[in-house]
Amino acid sequence: MGSNVRYTVFGESHGQAIGGVLDGMPSGFRVNLPEITKWMERRRPGQSEITTRRTEQDIVNIISGITNEYTNGGPIAYYIENSDAISEHYSELEFKPRPGHADITMYEKYGSHRAFAGGGFSSGRLTASLVAAGAMCMQVLDGLGIDIVSYIDRIGDVSLNAETKFDQDYPYSFKTRIPDNEKDNEAHQSIIRAMGEGDSLGSSIQTEVRGLKPGIGEPYFNSMESEISRMMFSIPGIKGIEFGRGFGFSGALGSQVKDEMYVKDGGVGFMANNNGGILGGISNGMPVKFRVAVKPTSSIRKEEKTVDLRDMTDSAIRIQGRHDPCIGIRALPVVQTSTAIVILDLIMTGGFAKKVIS
Structure with missing residues (x-):
């Protein structure tokens, strides 16, 4: 994926390892390895009572592309070991596909x-591999003054409606990643109830890219919206996306969503940001804002109807294994870091990243 910053992934859930290759990173950039570890910890399984009990260390082992903590211009290849897979839980599923899964x-x-x-x-x-690559790209963006903030604004029927301003780390101080004490507690209880009933909950994630200069992105087929959407739909479980007001445009008057302009500090400013910082596929200098819908985990404890592929008869399964009751919680850093890959690629494509290496 990508034009100038290219990313590929390899591995399987129950294989020996997973990993990726990140190509096109500028040479001579110092990579903060502890910062990568921080993001891996945020996605890592087994971190709380409301995430999967599968336990992985998720240590990123660099194979090539980084020498003495600096990028050397070559492809950055790395792997992450799988140490806690229990394949026996899936023996019945070879011929009985799980509803809602691939x-x-x-x-x-x-x-x-x-x-x-x-x-x-x-x-x-x-997606652990995706986080590792994205964490590196986020460091480059930080050098350009670009910040990506993501948070969960809905779990089940618990919603956070008011927009709030906070930094990148703040949502991770909440159990459910909803950055509001009252809503966080409500969502936590909803997840506990769903777990007790053998069920799961959906969620939605808001993302805001701050500090992005105008003019980044390409029109038509390589628009900022299409590139971000392409990445988001590469993340398992994401089923919808909207930019700015999104589907709210369908019930609005044109006079209500104009994003009128004015002169600001010798440049152009906007009185509103209904379009989420993107016009014609290109950034306009306002924060780029989008929201993704994450479906409830398909693997639940309830009995489900399926088919037996051996004799093509109707059948039923009760899924074993260890699964997240709300995958949005661990999908949050995936959305956040993968956005960085897209934004850096668009910046490099437009020739805006010359000042990254000083």
Whole structure:
């Protein structure tokens, strides 16, 4: 994925390791390895009572591309070991696809030789690799004065409606990543109830890219919206996206959502940001704002109807294994860091990143 900053991923949920290759990073940039670890910890499984009990250390092992903490111009290759996979939980699922998962579509495309344990290479486990690459890109963006802030604004029927201003780290001080004490507690209790009933909850994640200069992005097929959307839909579980007011535009009058302009400090300022900082696929200098919908975890404890692919008969399963009751909590840093990959690629494509290396 990407034009100038290119990212690829490899591995499987229950394989020996997962990993990735990040190519196109500028040479001579100092990579803060503890900062990568911080982001890996935020996504890491087994971190609380409301996340999966699978326990992985998620240590990023650099193979190439970084010498003495500095990028050397070559592709940055790395791997992350899988140490706590229990494939026995999936033995029944070889021929009984889980509803809501990619099991059946993987079977239709790859046949009986597909990797089915843990979802194979379609598993959310591979997003750990995405976070590692994105954490590196975020450091480059930080040098350009660009900050990416994400938070959960809804879990189940608990919503945070008021917009609030805070820094990148603040949402991670809350159990559910909803940055409001009252809503955080409500959402936590909702998750506990859903777990007790063998069920799961959906969520939505708000993201804001601050400090982005106007003129970044390409019109039409490589617009900022299309590139961000492409990345977001590469994250398992994300089923919808909107920019700025998004679907709210459909019920508005044109006079209500104009984003009128005025002269500000010798340049152009905007009186509102209904369009989420993007016009014609190109940044306008306002914060880029988008929201993604994360579906409830498909693996739940309730009995579900499916088919037995061996004899094509109706069947049922009760899924074993360890799964997140609300995947949005651990998807949050994935959305945040993967956004950095897209933004850095668009900046490099437009030739705006010359001052990264001093």
